[in-house]
Amino acid sequence: MIQFEKFTLTNGLRVIVHQDTSTPMAVMNIMYDVGARDENPERTGFAHLFEHLMFGGSVNIPNYDEPLQMAGGENNAYTTNDLTNYYIQLPAENLETAFWLESDRMLSLAFGDKSLDVQRKVVCEEFKEHYINKPYGDVWHKMRDLAYTRHPYRWMTIGKELSHIENAKLEDVKEFFFKYYRPVNAIMVVAGNVTAEKVKALAEKWFGDIPSGEKYKRNLPQEPAQAEERRLEVKANVPLDALYKCWHIYPRLDRRYYITDLLTDILSGGGSSRLYQSLVKEKQLFSNIECYHYGSTDAGLLCIEGKLVKGVKMKDAEKAIEIELEKMKNELVAETELQKVKNKTESMIAFEDMSVMNRANSLAYYELLGDASWMNFELEKYGSVTTEDILQESRNIFRKENSNTLYYYSGN
Amino acid sequence: MIETVKGLNRKTAPPIVDAVNFNLQLKPYKKFTLKNGVDVYTIDAGAEEVMSVEWVFYAGNWYEDKNLVAATANFLLKNGTRQKTAFQVNEHFEYYGSYLNRACYNETATLSLHCLTRHISELLPVVRELLTESNMPEEELAIYQQNMKQRLQVSLKKSEFVAGRLIDVDLYGEQHPYGKYSREEDFDQLNQAELFAFYDQYYRNGKFTMFVAGKLPDHLEQLLNDNFGDLGNKSVAERIITPHRAAEKKFRVTNNAEGVQGSIRIARPFPNRHHPDFLKVQVLNSLFGGFFGSRLMSNIREEKGYTYGIHSYLQNHISESAWMISTEAGKDVCEATIEEVYKEMQDLREELVDDEELLLVRNYMMGSILGDLDGPFQIIARWKNIILNGLDENYFYNSIHTIKTISAEELQAMAQKYLKPEEFYELLVV
Numbered sequence: 001m002i003q004f005e006k007f008t009l010t011n012g013l014r015v016i017v018h019q020d021t022s023t024p025m026a027v028m029n030i031m032y033d034v035g036a037r038d039e040n041p042e043r044t045g046f047a048h049l050f051e052h053l054m055f056g057g058s059v060n061i062p063n064y065d066e067p068l069q070m071a072g073g074e075n076n077a078y079t080t081n082d083l084t085n086y087y088i089q090l091p092a093e094n095l096e097t098a099f100w101l102e103s104d105r106m107l108s109l110a111f112g113d114k115s116l117d118v119q120r121k122v123v124c125e126e127f128k129e130h131y132i133n134k135p136y137g138d139v140w141h142k143m144r145d146l147a148y149t150r151h152p153y154r155w156m157t158i159g160k161e162l163s164h165i166e167n168a169k170l171e172d173v174k175e176f177f178f179k180y181y182r183p184v185n186a187i188m189v190v191a192g193n194v195t196a197e198k199v200k201a202l203a204e205k206w207f208g209d210i211p212s213g214e215k216y217k218r219n220l221p222q223e224p225a226q227a228e229e230r231r232l233e234v235k236a237n238v239p240l241d242a243l244y245k246c247w248h249i250y251p252r253l254d255r256r257y258y259i260t261d262l263l264t265d266i267l268s269g270g271g272s273s274r275l276y277q278s279l280v281k282e283k284q285l286f287s288n289i290e291c292y293h294y295g296s297t298d299a300g301l302l303c304i305e306g307k308l309v310k311g312v313k314m315k316d317a318e319k320a321i322e323i324e325l326e327k328m329k330n331e332l333v334a335e336t337e338l339q340k341v342k343n344k345t346e347s348m349i350a351f352e353d354m355s356v357m358n359r360a361n362s363l364a365y366y367e368l369l370g371d372a373s374w375m376n377f378e379l380e381k382y383g384s385v386t387t388e389d390i391l392q393e394s395r396n397i398f399r400k401e402n403s404n405t406l407y408y409y410s411g412n
Numbered sequence: 413m414i415e416t417v418k419g420l421n422r423k424t425a426p427p428i429v430d431a432v433n434f435n436l437q438l439k440p441y442k443k444f445t446l447k448n449g450v451d452v453y454t455i456d457a458g459a460e461e462v463m464s465v466e467w468v469f470y471a472g473n474w475y476e477d478k479n480l481v482a483a484t485a486n487f488l489l490k491n492g493t494r495q496k497t498a499f500q501v502n503e504h505f506e507y508y509g510s511y512l513n514r515a516c517y518n519e520t521a522t523l524s525l526h527c528l529t530r531h532i533s534e535l536l537p538v539v540r541e542l543l544t545e546s547n548m549p550e551e552e553l554a555i556y557q558q559n560m561k562q563r564l565q566v567s568l569k570k571s572e573f574v575a576g577r578l579i580d581v582d583l584y585g586e587q588h589p590y591g592k593y594s595r596e597e598d599f600d601q602l603n604q605a606e607l608f609a610f611y612d613q614y615y616r617n618g619k620f621t622m623f624v625a626g627k628l629p630d631h632l633e634q635l636l637n638d639n640f641g642d643l644g645n646k647s648v649a650e651r652i653i654t655p656h657r658a659a660e661k662k663f664r665v666t667n668n669a670e671g672v673q674g675s676i677r678i679a680r681p682f683p684n685r686h687h688p689d690f691l692k693v694q695v696l697n698s699l700f701g702g703f704f705g706s707r708l709m710s711n712i713r714e715e716k717g718y719t720y721g722i723h724s725y726l727q728n729h730i731s732e733s734a735w736m737i738s739t740e741a742g743k744d745v746c747e748a749t750i751e752e753v754y755k756e757m758q759d760l761r762e763e764l765v766d767d768e769e770l771l772l773v774r775n776y777m778m779g780s781i782l783g784d785l786d787g788p789f790q791i792i793a794r795w796k797n798i799i800l801n802g803l804d805e806n807y808f809y810n811s812i813h814t815i816k817t818i819s820a821e822e823l824q825a826m827a828q829k830y831l832k833p834e835e836f837y838e839l840l841v842v
Contacts, residue, residue: 022459023786060422069705070772072431072779089783091434096426104422121717121742125673129720129740133673135569205420237670239565271490271502280559281499287559307562336507343509347528350460354787 001376002359004189005196006367009203011212012184016363016372017199018191020356026092026192027357030102031364033187034180035082036159037152037220037298045159048079049123049168050176054086056115058105071097079157082297083368089357092193096202103206106186109177116170123165127158135238139305139408146232147246147301147404151223182213187367191360223248223299229400233407240287241308243317244406246301247397249293252369258381259389260293260302260397265341266333266390267291267304267324272340274324275304284309285317297369301404302397314407328394332387345382430771431778432816438808439791444633447641453795454632455625457788463626464526464789465536467543467640468800470648471521471614474589478606479598484556485610486516489523491552493545496538498552504538512539518589519730520800521614529627533635540639543615548607557599564594572740574667575675575841582663582837583679583734585656590729617644621799625792655732657681658837665841674746674842678737678753680835682726685733685801689826691814693726693735696826699765699773700724700756701737703780707756708737716752718745730801735830746840760827764820777815 004018036047054077055064068075073090088098131137140156148154159165188207190199226248250256268275268291275289289306308317352358366374441453476482490512491498505512510527512535523542527535567573577593584591622640624632683690694702701708701724708722722739741749765773784790798807 020459025783025786065705066772067425069703069776069779070425071428072434072775072782074704074776074780074783091429091431091779091782093429094431097428100422100426107422118714118717122713122720125718125740125742126720128672128742133571133671133740135566209420237569237668239569240562270506272499272506277499281555284555284558287562307566309558310562340503340507340509344506345509347462347509347511347526350462350528351526354458354460354462354789356786 002353002363004363004372006372007200009183009208011208011210012215013203013207013210014187014367015199015203016187016189016367017194017196018189018359018363019194019196020191020359021193023192023356024092025089025356026095026098026190026194027087027089027360028095028098028102029085029087029189029191029357029360029364030106031086031187031368032084032181033185033216033368034084035080036155036157037081038180038218039152039155041152041155043164043168043172044155044161045123045127045157045165046168046172046176047084048157048159049119049165050173051077051079051084052119052123053109053115053173054105056112056119057110059108059110061101061104062110064101064105067097068101073097081153081157083365085361085364087357087361095190095194095198099202099206102188103210106181106183106207107210109173111170111174113170116168116173120165120168124162127162127165131156131158136236136242136408138236139242139244139406142232142234143244143246143303143404143406146230146406147248148223150221151298152220153223153296153298153300178213180216183207183210184213184215187364189360189364191363192356220298226402229403229405231405231407233409235409235411238408238410240310241312241314241410242305242408243308243314243321244303244305244408245318245321246303246404247399247402249300249302249397251299252295252297255381256393259385259393262338262341262345262382262385263328263390263393263397264291264293264302265344266337267328269341269344274327275321278324279306279320283320285312285320314409318405325394325398329391329398331391333390335387338385338387338390342382342385346379349379431775431782432771434778434782436778436781436785436812438785438794438805440805441792441795446637448643448645450620450622450640450643450645452622452624452633452636453792453799454628455788455792455795456628457791458626461529461627462526463529463532463624463628464524464792465532466522466524466623466796467539467620468520468522468623468796469615469618469620470519471610471618472517472519472589473592474519474651474653475614475648476610478601479592480594480602481606481610482521482614483516484553484602485548485607485615486514486521487556488548488552488607489514489542489546489611489615491556492547492549493541494547495541495545501538501542505535508534510535529629532629536635536639543640543643546611546615548604548611550604553602553604553607557602560594561596561599564596564599569668571667571671571673571675571841574665575677575839578663578665578841579677579679579736579837579839582658582839583655583681585658588653588655591655614648617646619645619648623792623796625788655681661834661837663837663839665839667841669842671842672743673740674743674840676737676739676741676746676749677839678750678836679734680830680837682733682735682830684729684731685803685807689829690726691811692818692822692826693830694811695773695777695815695818696760696823697724697726697735698777699769699823700760700831703776705772705776707759708753711756712739712741712749712752716745718742718749718752722749743842746842750838750840754833757827757831757833760831761824764824766820770820770823774815778812781812
């Protein structure tokens, strides 16, 4: 059970305090309710580029990193399709430095040309490093575009193309900031060796007078139910044929999300999982195979991907996957098999919760979803899943008309 | 209405306690010895009901006579015993929600278990079975060979993978454990009998040490003695292997003519942790390229935007190390990036670091160690590194002392001694 205290400043900033006196450190985690799904389709990659610009100096503090390092702290940030998260870890004695830095950049950035110039280049190099200069690096660009027709999940967080990032303008940066980076759209978690009293006083001192901003009301185009299967074939300079299949699943807050999560573990959660045992070990059609989902807030995708053993035909490999999925649709999984993936989930949560940073991050995320206390009910939700549920959802998800298939051929 | 503090000065940083003044302590381990002489180091700490157990064998590629034997034997440890198939082994550990991993390094190779503490008694007997009755089945080997060769083909398309292999060859030579790399034909030449012989000598009868951390059960010593107290633990003959460094210093390699980035590796040989300069150079390395605020990162990423990241570090080897600078940069700015790296070296040789930057590096390093000592797994990892390198707690405290007290002059002297461009290998792979 993770204990915490929650209060809201008059400007709408939600603050959560989680005390853990066993550590000498403090953590500050600030989550903003904006991700790549909120971008203009002609300016994708902006939420992530913006994350970089948050380190380019704020209205009163020219350099963000130096004072934090001087205080013995470290920080980082990440952007997903759903949200943007910033976190700091520093010795608890120096907690106020985190308040000073984070409140100033929530107040306003410096909006310098130099920072934008440099970070555009840095992000373009990040794009190249992860998505162009790597074999199979463009798969998810293609797959998202295939599986989504309307919902903004159809592009990746890094953006659709380099030109969107290269063309970013300073006025876009300002507009983005004042629309999304306001107290009313943010959640702050302060955790570690801290007291609620001190956090309250510091929050009011440093964040209390930041203008509230307007609450962002998300109104995204929803993805219509897929009515027929979609297929795509590409050829690229890669050494092995690879097969990718995706099916639409459920939003994060849907009860069926938990069923789906366990279902993916049954299919590929380790050396005794079904796809690995059948297709890599017994039939030897794939040199590796994985089944996973992105855990996205809106309805996401469940994916199966694998590289084919040389000489195996794409059709045969796909057929073998279908056979395994048919079993899921026709036979109840054994109680012990379900118990296995529940046990795995339990220990995974226990290991994750060892770190104060992870706990702070989770509290912010559940608060963003609706209520930080939901963090404490996850295990129960997984526990309530039955073998019947797994059967039912296998039938719902693994329908042909819900599927998207990418044949990624080796061009050599 | 919340009253805001009038006249809040946002321009001035709040007062801080300099991390350099912290009194950092490394929580001492408890140690016991099994009946067969195996040393067990433990850290009993943490709030969650979880624990980790690690078996460290002297079974790294240092001890193999043929390429890939050590790594393959390590991989196949959990792929079947006289009583259980690979599937049954995996199913057992996974049923209890535990993670059993193995890893092969140069001197050592490990097996590690992470689990909920309440399941430990169910899991250790099967680990024992792996260490006494593994049989490395032919068909498991065949699948491994096939899949690893395929994986290698994919990796070889990546400039960073190719660069990582080649720079180690320059530093140590292809025959040295630190410089060896895998080729398809090496996988083809593996055979079951050799792997089993390696397993028999270096695991079943081999020397090992154990590291245990987390919330520990009361009867831990008994449990470990029951399961592992009768294993061989025979001493391993020492092998002296010397590196053969490349004669040339500069290399330009084209791996993919259509690549949009180049992988840059610039490295020089460096002594191991027992050398008196090691701790001082660790501070100099932080300043040079060891963290986000370092000279390399500030100049080459934050000032020029040539790369998503550039880092320098001392390789984590036991017998000797190397000082490495590593980055992926845009194809058209690779040469400019290399030039800037040498400029930063020159600056460190010629100019004394000012007080403010030095204090920043000290505080950053201290804060980072403080944060890193958080939790039982982190503490045991630090101890493991100290113990396997043949050091003791003085290494930790000397390291803190060096961070706190090293002078600008000493740092400059280290730069003049080691940051000499002519002593670095320079590699660019596109």
